[in-house]
Amino acid sequence: ETMLDVARVRSDFPILEREVHGKPLIYLDNAATSQTPSAVIDTLDDYYRRYNANIHRGLHTLADEATAAYEGTREKVRAWLGAASHREIVFTRGTTEAINLVANSWGRANLRPGDEIIVSLMEHHSNIVPWQMLAEALDVTLKVIPVDERGVLDQAAYRDMLGERTRLVCVNHVSNALGTVNPVTEMARAAHEHGALILVDGAQAVPHQRVDVQALDVDFYAFSGHKAYGPTGVGVLYGREALLEAMPPWQGGGEMISRVSFEKGTVYSEIPHKFEAGTPAIAEVIALGAALDWIADTGIDLMAAWEHHLLERATDKLQAVDGLRMIGTAPDKVSVLSFVVDGAHSQDIGLLIDQLGVAIRTGHHCAQPMLASMGLDATCRASLAAYNTPEEVDAFVEALQKVIAMVR
Numbered sequence: 350e351t352m353l354d355v356a357r358v359r360s361d362f363p364i365l366e367r368e369v370h371g372k373p374l375i376y377l378d379n380a381a382t383s384q385t386p387s388a389v390i391d392t393l394d395d396y397y398r399r400y401n402a403n404i405h406r407g408l409h410t411l412a413d414e415a416t417a418a419y420e421g422t423r424e425k426v427r428a429w430l431g432a433a434s435h436r437e438i439v440f441t442r443g444t445t446e447a448i449n450l451v452a453n454s455w456g457r458a459n460l461r462p463g464d465e466i467i468v469s470l471m472e473h474h475s476n477i478v479p480w481q482m483l484a485e486a487l488d489v490t491l492k493v494i495p496v497d498e499r500g501v502l503d504q505a506a507y508r509d510m511l512g513e514r515t516r517l518v519c520v521n522h523v524s525n526a527l528g529t530v531n532p533v534t535e536m537a538r539a540a541h542e543h544g545a546l547i548l549v550d551g552a553q554a555v556p557h558q559r560v561d562v563q564a565l566d567v568d569f570y571a572f573s574g575h576k577a578y579g580p581t582g583v584g585v586l587y588g589r590e591a592l593l594e595a596m597p598p599w600q601g602g603g604e605m606i607s608r609v610s611f612e613k614g615t616v617y618s619e620i621p622h623k624f625e626a627g628t629p630a631i632a633e634v635i636a637l638g639a640a641l642d643w644i645a646d647t648g649i650d651l652m653a654a655w656e657h658h659l660l661e662r663a664t665d666k667l668q669a670v671d672g673l674r675m676i677g678t679a680p681d682k683v684s685v686l687s688f689v690v691d692g693a694h695s696q697d698i699g700l701l702i703d704q705l706g707v708a709i710r711t712g713h714h715c716a717q718p719m720l721a722s723m724g725l726d727a728t729c730r731a732s733l734a735a736y737n738t739p740e741e742v743d744a745f746v747e748a749l750q751k752v753i754a755m756v757r
């Protein structure tokens with residue numbers, strides 16, 4: 350098989366049958382949240398109907414089944430990311446919490462006043478604000494890699510920034526605002542040559558391409574379930590075993606201890622449990638496993654090729670729209686079409702096109718610093734998933750043209 354069978358893919362997503370304002374839904378807000386296949390919905394349902402129980406501590410059958418399914422997903426995630434050990438996979442609430450974990454645990458244990466963290470200008474706020482908070486608390490300096498007019502990171506500026514005091518580099522694998530794919534392997538190599546670590550925000554990469562943390566040679570890698578055909582409320586932090594071993598816990602509570610005593614002190618669990626305090630999102634973790642199974646069954650390479658085909662079609666069509674300017678024209682990009690239109694506010698376009706059944710996103714996409722550097726406070730963003738079709742792309746551009754005619 351060489352082409353994605355998109356009709357089959359669509360039949361896995363019940364929500365795609367619904368209408369919005371009397372029109373068939375055209376869902377192009379996948380970078381915010383992707384839709385959920387029946388296999389994932391059924392997994393959530395099955396958990397609550399058959400084996401809802403708290404994990405790890407129980408000696409009864411339901412607790413055993415829930416624990417096996419939860420830990421089974423950890424192994425699926427390990428295999429999916431190409432990590433060396435399941436001990437390197439920590440479940441979090443999402444990408445945001447994964448980054449905050451590294452900032453609060455690794456950051457507070459390892460950073461000294463005057464140390465430097467490098468972030469890029471194209472980061473999502475979730476890969477900026479935790480570092481700003483840490484920089485303020487620990488008197489650490491933040492340096493920011495600039496972005497050119499195509500939406501490509503300035504690699505020469507990055508290499509100039511790396512120095513003796515650089516401790517950590519934080520960069521997204523794929524930009525949610527522009528779709529730019531960043532050269533993470535080379536950036537990791539450069540960071541390591543300077544004795545620094547690299548944390549990669551993979552929220553927009555995992556749904557769209559194969560990811561192998563060992564091939565990328567990164568130290569931390571984060572992603573969210575809800576952008577990868579999984580449920581909300583669950584995400585993953587990959588961290589190198591030796592790093593996680595040495596890091597202190599950042600939240601205390603049940604599940605993360607092996608013994609608690611006022612007299613003899615408290616002993617923490619082994620990794621990864623040391624970083625999973627409290628009852629986790631058990632159903633959602635298990636359903637994340639179902640989402641990865643769904644992606645594997647569908648074929649990530651077929652999905653990527655299909656999305657690339659849609660991206661090219663949409664780019665060509667949008668570029669032909671009078672007064673429309675694409676924001677983000679990196680040679681290596683996936684799935685995201687960000688644009689502004691002369692004489693039309695992005696918000697107006699978003700509201701009016703919703704009336705025609707098309708869901709896109711407008712605003713700053715949690716990337717205000719980069720948009721500001723481009724002289725923008727908002728764009729319209731259409732973002733694609735494997736279930737989108739060429740017909741939807743055409744209908745979207747047609748709807749956009751109607752909307753532009755209305756607002757001009």
Ligand code: PMP
Pocket residue numbers: 380381442443444445446473475476521523524525550552553573584715
């Ligand atoms: N990083 C990127 C690149 C994102 O696109 C997002 C979500 N828009 C996040 C981080 C934050 O993810 P979450 O809200 O799931 O924690």
